[in-house]
Amino acid sequence: MNMTQRTRNTIVGYLFLTPSLIGYVVFLAFPIVFSLIISFTNWDLISGLKNIKFVGFDNFIKMYRDVNVTKALKNNIIFAVTTVPMTIFIALFFAVLLNNKIYCKRMFRLFYFIPYITSITAVSVVWLAMFNPSSGPINTILRSIGVAKPPAWISSPHTALLSIIIVSIWMGIGFCMVLYLAALQNIPVSYYEAAELDGTTELGKFIHITLPLLSSTTFMLFITRLITSFEVFGIISVMTGGGPVKSTTVLVYEIYIQSFQYYKFGYASAIAWLLFFIIFTVTVLQWVGQKKWVHE
Numbered sequence: 001m002n003m004t005q006r007t008r009n010t011i012v013g014y015l016f017l018t019p020s021l022i023g024y025v026v027f028l029a030f031p032i033v034f035s036l037i038i039s040f041t042n043w044d045l046i047s048g049l050k051n052i053k054f055v056g057f058d059n060f061i062k063m064y065r066d067v068n069v070t071k072a073l074k075n076n077i078i079f080a081v082t083t084v085p086m087t088i089f090i091a092l093f094f095a096v097l098l099n100n101k102i103y104c105k106r107m108f109r110l111f112y113f114i115p116y117i118t119s120i121t122a123v124s125v126v127w128l129a130m131f132n133p134s135s136g137p138i139n140t141i142l143r144s145i146g147v148a149k150p151p152a153w154i155s156s157p158h159t160a161l162l163s164i165i166i167v168s169i170w171m172g173i174g175f176c177m178v179l180y181l182a183a184l185q186n187i188p189v190s191y192y193e194a195a196e197l198d199g200t201t202e203l204g205k206f207i208h209i210t211l212p213l214l215s216s217t218t219f220m221l222f223i224t225r226l227i228t229s230f231e232v233f234g235i236i237s238v239m240t241g242g243g244p245v246k247s248t249t250v251l252v253y254e255i256y257i258q259s260f261q262y263y264k265f266g267y268a269s270a271i272a273w274l275l276f277f278i279i280f281t282v283t284v285l286q287w288v289g290q291k292k293w294v295h296e
Contacts, residue, residue, distance in 0.1 A: 035269040035272060035273070036269070036273065038052065038265055038266045038269050039059055039060075039266060039269035039270040039272070039273050040054055040055065040056060040057070040059065040266070041053055041054050041055060041059075041266040042055045042058070042059075042264075042266050042267075043265050043266045044263040044264060044265060044266075045263055045265050046263060055266070059266055059267045059269075059270035060270050060274075062267065062270075063267070063270050063271055063274060068246065068249070068254060069251075069254060069271060069274075071246050071249060072246075072249045072250050072251045072253070072254040073251060075161055075246075075247070075248065075249060075250050076229075076230055076250040076251050078161065079161065079164070079165060079168070079229055079232065079250060080226060080229040080230060082165050083165055083168045083169050083172070083225070083229050084222060084225045084226050084229055086165075086169050087168075087169045087172040087173055087176055087225055088176055088218060088221055088222060088225065090169065090173050091172075091173045091174075091175075091176030091177040091180055091221075092176075092177075092180050092214070092218075094108075094112060094173065094177050095176075095177045095180035095181045095184060096180075096184065096206070096210070098177070098181060099181060099184045099185065109177075109178070109181070112173055112174040112177050113174035113175070113177070113178055114174065115170055115171045115173070115174055116171055116172065116173075116174040116175045117174075118171075120171075120234035120235060120238070121234065121238055123167065123171060123235075124167070124234070124235050124238035124239045125238065127163075127167045127239065128154070128238070128239055131153035131154050131163050131239075132153075133150070133151075133152045133153060133155050136153075138150075138153070139151075139153075154239055154240050154244075155244065156244065157243075157244045157245045157247035158247075160240055160243070160244060160247045160248045161247055161248050163239070163240075164232075164235055164236060164239065164240065164248050167235055167239070168229075168232065168235060171235075172225060172228070176221050176225070179217055179220075179221060180214065180217060180221075183213075183214050183216075183217040184210070184214070187209070187210065187213050187214075191209050191213075192205055192209060195208070195209060215294045216294050218294075219286070219290050219294050222286065223283060223286060223287075226279075226282060226283070226286075227279055227283070230250075230251065230252070230275060230278065230279050231252055232250055232252065233250075233252045233253055233256065236248050236249075236250060236253050237253065237256075242254075242257065251271060251274070251275045252275065254271060255268045255271050255272050255275070256268075258271065
């Protein structure tokens with residue numbers, strides 16, 4: 001192949017890539033760079049680009065003194081440290097259960113996966129009805145078994161975040177379970193047969209064979225669920241609107257409030273970059289630490 005043909009092929013290749021590159025620049029690269037620039041400004045969008053006022057690090061200084069941001073960060077941490085491990089643990093339990101010979105295995109797999117592919121809005125509306133303090137089925141059942149004062153759930157600042165956590169775990173189990181099932185089916189049966197010959201119990205086989213060989217899947221799920229937990233928005237927007245009394249406001253929802261309610265786009269961008277830094281730092285630490293517990 002001569003140089004001319006190579007050049008022609010290269011040009012054709014770049015022409016095919018052009019639509020994707022344009023989409024990447026317009027919808028991803030430019031917004032990221034622009035958000036970093038306006039995080040150092042006091043800009044409200046309405047006044048236009050001509051009225052952008054650079055304020056240096058004032059937005060970041062204000063952010064660390066803002067009780068709303070502090071509350072949102074605290075809620076986010078609570079949400080992450082509860083939903084991520086609980087979702088993974090429950091998904092692993094059901095995956096191991098469904099990987100054995102049980103009746104209606106495919107039906108149960110479908111039932112567990114449906115919440116993950118269902119519209120967040122639809123799921124949130126259903127759970128709103130279930131968590132209704134006065135007439136919801138959950139409190140109706142609790143009263144029927146003798147609970148005199150059942151929780152107010154989303155109506156109380158003490159239990160609203162717990163309600164969101166329950167719904168998030170319920171929605172995430174199906175996806176994690178399907179991946180665990182795929183990983184379990186790739187474990188050679190010969191490993192378990194050799195363990196049986198050595199007299200290993202079922203618990204021993206699970207601890208010494210199953211868990212180590214699932215560690216790469218667990219690591220991937222942990223990273224993806226952790227990032228998802230810091231990006232939660234839809235459930236909170238529909239079910240609680242960040243309330244009551246900011247008890248369910250997380251960083252993404254605070255960004256939404258600052259930008260689309262108060263039109264403080266510069267301040268909202270600063271919070272967004274705080275969120276990016278948190279996710280990036282935690283991901284890097286986990287990526288470095290995986291060498292100590294992920295089986296290769």
